Amino acid sequence: MSELTHLTLAQARDALRSKKISATELTKAHLNAMEKARLLNCYITETPELALDQARQSDARLAEGNAGPLEGLPIGVKDLYCTKGVRTTAASRILDHFTPTYESTVSSNLMRDGAISLGKLNLDEFAMGSSNETSAFGPVVSPWRRRSDPEAKIVPGGSSGGSSAAVAAHLCLAATATDTGGSIRQPAAFTGTVGIKPTYGRCSRWGIVAFASSLDQAGPITRTVRDAAIMLRSMAGHDAKDTTSVDLPVSDYEKAVGQSVKGRRIGVPKEYRIEGMSPEILQFWDQGVAWLKDAGAEIVEISLPHTKYALPTYYIIAPAEASSNLARYDGVRYGLREAGRDIADMYEKTRAKGFGSEVRRRIMIGTYVLSAGYYDAYYVRAQKVRSLIKQDFDLAFAAGVDAVLTPATPSTAFAQGEQGSNDPVEMYLNDVFTVTVNMAGLPGIAVPGGCAANGLPLGLQLIGRPFEEETLFALASAIEQAAPKIEYPKPWWA
C-alpha cells in the first residue's frame, strides 16, 4: 500500500480517473501511514471515519464520471482552518474542545472539488512560531534526520509544521497551510517540500483563525510544484464574506508548470546577503541563480533597500493585530473558562492558562505598541516602513523584473530546543527572508533545491508580482527540474 502514499497528487488524480486505484484504497493507505507515524505528531485530530465516508462518495462520483478536480484525493488540513463538526484547536488550550458549526471557505472549496480530509494538522499555537514547538499539543517531529546525529529530533519549521512534516512523511498527498510571515515557505524549505503563499487577497480568510489579518494568507504545501498549482487553483477565489479577498478570475495554474522561462527577468537582491549567513546558503543561492540562467532567464542584481527593517517592523504589526484578534478568546462564549472572583479575574485566569508563553509574549508586545503614547512611535512608523518595503518591490517590478530569487531561510532545519530558548529573537530571525513578502502582500513560493552537507533540505524562494502566481509556478518548476530530486526520508518512525 505504501506506493499509494508515494504518488504525487497529480499522479494519484490521474490514477483515480483512469480507475487504476480507488479513493477508498488511497485513503486507507494514508490512514494506515498516519497510524504508524503518531511519533511524528503531525495530526492533532485524525478523522478516519469521515475520510472513508468521503472516499466512498468520491468513488461513487468517479464511477459516475462526475468527479471534481480533486476528487478522491486525501489531504490534511492545518488546524487553523475551522472545520464543520470537527474539533478546531489552533494548537491552543484556549479553544479547548471547540467544534465549529461552519467550514472555512478555503477548506470548503477543496471539499467542493472532491478532496478528502484525513484530519487536522499540528501547528505552532495560533500560528505563532517557526519550529512547531509552541503547539499546546506538543512539537511535530520532522521526518528528516541530521546526518551527524540522527537521534536529534529535527523541527519541521513553523507555523505550518504539521503540514510540512505530513507531506514530507507521505501522511497526505498535500496539505493546507497558512502564512503570516513565512509559515508556509519556511516549513516547506525545512522539509524539502513546495509551499506557496499566494498574493494577499487571493484566498479567502473566512473561517481561518486569525493571527494578523493584514498578513495572513492561505496556501498549500505539496511535494511537487505541479501539485501546489493544482491545490491553489481549488483553494483560491473571491469570497464576499472576506472583503479583503480579490474578485479576479483564478487561472489554471497547472498550465504554467513546465512553461518556458526564457527571457524572464530575475532580480537578485543584494540586501538579502545578510551578515553571518553561512557560505553553504550563499553557494546554494548562486546555484539557484545558475539553474534559472541555464533555463534561459535573465539575471539582474536589484536593490530592496528597506529589507533590513522588515523583521522589526513585522514584529510590531503582526503582534499588534494579534493582540486585538485574540481578544475574543475570553472564556465568555466558547473555549476554555477558568472560574474567577469576578469578570476581570476570570479573564486573567482563563487567558493565562489558555495561552502559551509565545502567544502571551506577542499579545503583550502588540498591546504595548498600540498603547497611548507608543502608537505613533511604533505602529504608525511600522506602517510607514511597510509602505517603503512594498515600494522597494514595486520599483523592482516597474524596472522589468518578473520575479525575485532569494534563499527561503537563512539556515537548514535545527533540532528541538536549539533555537530561541534563551532569546526569542533568535527564532524570529528564521523569517528574515520571508516576512518582506507578507508585508508587501506579494506571492512567494518555496521550492526545494537539494540538501545541505548535514543531510537536511534547502529551499529557494521566488517572489512575484501581485496575482502573477503563474510566473512563480513556471520558474519554480524550472528549478525543480534542474535541482537534484528530493529523496524523502524512509519511514524510520514506522
Add this chain to the structure above:
Amino acid sequence: MSQKASAKYLKGATGDWEIVIGMEIHAQVTSQAKLFSGASAEYGGAPNDHVSLVDAAMPGMLPVINEECVRQAVRTGLGLEAQINLRSIFDRKNYFYPDLPQGYQISQFKHPIVGEGMVIVDVSPTERISVGIERLHLEQDAGKSMHDLSPTESHVDLNRSGVALMEIVSKPDMRSAEEARAYVSKLRTILRYIGSCDGNMEQGSLRADVNVSVRRPGEKLGTRCEIKNVNSIRFIGQAIEVEARRQIGILEDGGVIAQETRLFDPGKGETRSMRSKEEAHDYRYFPDPDLLPLEFDQAYVDGLKAQLPELPDAKRARFIEQYGLPPYDAGVLVMERASADFFEQTAKGRDAKLAANWVINELFGRLNKEGLDVAQSPVSAAALGAIVDLISSNVISGKIAKDLFEIVWSEGGDPAEIVAARGMKQVTDTSAIEAAVDAVIAANPDKVEQAKAKPTMLGWFVGQVMKQTGGKANPQAVNDLLKRKLDV
C-alpha cells in the same frame, strides 16, 4: 437669530455662571441587518435570537460592511449640512467586556464618514440658535449584560451586538438645558425625516452622552464631565441642571472639577461618578485590518442628495411663505413629517391659517391628550378639511364645529352629512331669524325699553334668540337684526 445669552446664566452664590454643553448622540441606524453581519437589527426578540457567527465573534469570522448603513449615514450627513468624506476608515476600539464579543468595537476614529455640519435649533417661538456638528461616524453597538437574573451569574444578550449606530458629535455650542433639549429634539426630527433612525428613546434607538462644564461669562472653558447614556429628552435637561449646579457648588467652595464620566440617576435627581480620567480605558485604536477603507464617489453622494426628502427647515420656510403661517405654527407643524403632511392635506385648497389652527389646536391637542400620534388619528385629513370647509362657508359656526369634531372623532362619518342629518346647520336665513327676533322683542317689552337706554342689553337679546334657534342662528345676523329692530 438671537442669542439672549445673559438670560441663561445661572445665579450662584458668588455671581453668574454660564453652562457649556456638547453632546454625543448615539442613533441606531434604520436598517434590516447589522453593520457588519446579516443578522436582524430588529428591536426585541428572545435573548440571543438575532446573533450571527460574526456577532458572536466566533474564530475566523470577518466583518462585511452593510451598504445600507453607509447610505443612511451619508443621507444623515447631508441632512446635517455636513462635509461627506469620500474616504473613511474603520478602527478597532479595544476593551474587554462580556457584551463585547470581539474584544473590540469597530468604530471610526481618525477618519469618520461625515465631518463638520450644522443644525438650526428653535429654542422657543422667538429664539433660534445654531449648533455645530463636529462629526458623525458609524460604529457597532454592544450587547446587553444582565446582572439581576441570577445571584451568582451575569447573563449576556447579544441581539444588539453589532447593530449599526451613528455617533453624532456636536460642538460645545449649547448654553442651557433648554437649548440642549431643543437640540436633541431637532436632531431627532431631522433623523426621522430622513428615515435613518426611528428616534425611539425608550427602546434605546437614540441615546445621549452629555458633556457639561461651567464658567464665568466670558472666561475660557471649564473642565467638563461627561454624563453617559441619558435616554430621554426630559432627563437630558434634568441631568444638565443638576450637574451644572454640582459643578458651581464645587467651584464656589474653592474646589476644582475633576474630569470624569458620570451617570445620571433620575430617581435621586443627581449625577454620580462612574470613572475618573485616570481610570479611563486605553482603547488602543488602530485601523481594522479586516476592512478596507470605505470609499465612494461624489456621484454617489449627489445621487443620495437628490433623493433626500424636504427637510424640516426647508419645509418650515415653505409653510411660512406658501401658507402665510406664523413661524411658530410652521415650526410646530414640521416637527414630525407625518404632521406636516397631515396639515398639507388638510389645507389643500382651503384657508391654510384656519386649517393650521384646527390641526394644531383641536387635532394635536386631542391626540396629545389621548397619547396618539398623527398616524393613529381617528379624524382623517379629509374629514378635518371638510370641517374647515363647513366653517369657511358659514355652514356651521366655530362652536358647532367643535361639537362636530367630537362626533367625527368618536363616531367617524362624513362631516357634511352629519351636519345635514343632525340639523347642525347654521341658520343664515334672515326671515327665520327675523321671526325669532320679533318673537323675543314682542315677549319682552320691558327689556326693549331698558335696551334703548343701555345698549349693552343687546347681548341678552342675542342670547335669547340663540336659545330659540337652538344655537344654529348665525350670531352676526342676529346681532345685525337686533340692532336694527331695537334701533340701538
